[in-house]
Ligand SMILES: Nc1ncnc2c1ncn2[C@@H]1O[C@H](COP(=O)(O)OP(=O)(O)O)[C@@H](O)[C@H]1O
């Protein structure tokens with residue numbers, strides 16, 4: 464059985480590097496719609512892919528959060544990206560495969576992935 | 586929804602919306618029956634709302650203020666020969682119980698319960714989540730208060746802690762899972 468003892472190592476490692484992520488107004492926010500419609504359309508693996516990608520790349524300025532129904536059920540899974548000082552970008556019909564490109568192009572390099580946005584879906 | 590862990594993730598969101606400080610999730614396999622419970626100490630519902638959330642899919646759908654989460658779980662349970670019930674008291678909390686007949690061909694797999702727990706904690710790290718899993722082969726419990734006590738100030742939504750939560754649940758699941766024909 465896996466036990467809580469492993470948390471000790473995580474704790475020792477994490478203690479030095481705990482950054483107050485939530486308080487910086489310059490953070491980029493990634494918001495994933497996790498209402499019934501989003502979950503049914505596959506939002507959970509999309510959210511997990513964002514969490515993994517952000518952790519893997521060590522992007523301390525990125526906060527991934529969840530929200531309820533964004534109100535466009537047929538376009539779920541929906542992900543909104545907020546870069547401070549820029550307009551919100553809404554990605555629709557997201558899949559885990561698309562996450563890497565959104566993170567690399569948009570979040571890291573500032574280039575919106577137009578082909579996945581709500582604009583090109585309509 | 587193609588697995589039970591997605592239903593649980595969805596139904597547990599209702600508890601969070603209801604302002605619960607404690608959410609207890611149970612998946613218990615006994616013989617041929619799998620029982621899920623999602624119980625919270627949130628705001629609860631009055632009798633009128635309670636009657637509406639348990640009414641069938643077709644009728645609730647016309648009611649504007651009622652969503653799809655519970656009707657979908659009810660349909661899924663009933664398709665296997667099981668059932669759904671909701672108990673609630675205003676100001677005290679709510680308990681949703683669904684039963685599934687494991688041998689039924691329509692019974693969905695449990696799915697990534699570790700992922701569900703990880704995302705619930707990620708969303709609401711301040712809430713106490715208790716997940717109990719029991720089969721004929723054994724049982725385990727994930728209690729976020731116990732994890733918090735081990736962490737000595739490191740936040741529960743730290744990426745490595747979230748990854749641990751997912752692994753903890755999914756690896757312990759493997760040790761007690763039973764193969765059903
Ligand atoms: N745990 C709960 N505590 C309080 N109210 C609840 C709870 N679960 C469900 N409800 C009520 O029942 C309604 C329907 O729930 P659900 O079928 O999941 O749809 P939705 O979440 O989309 O509204 C909710 O909007 C809420 O008013």
Ligand SMILES: [Mg+2]
Pocket residue numbers: 499595596598599652653654655
């Ligand atoms: Mg709901």
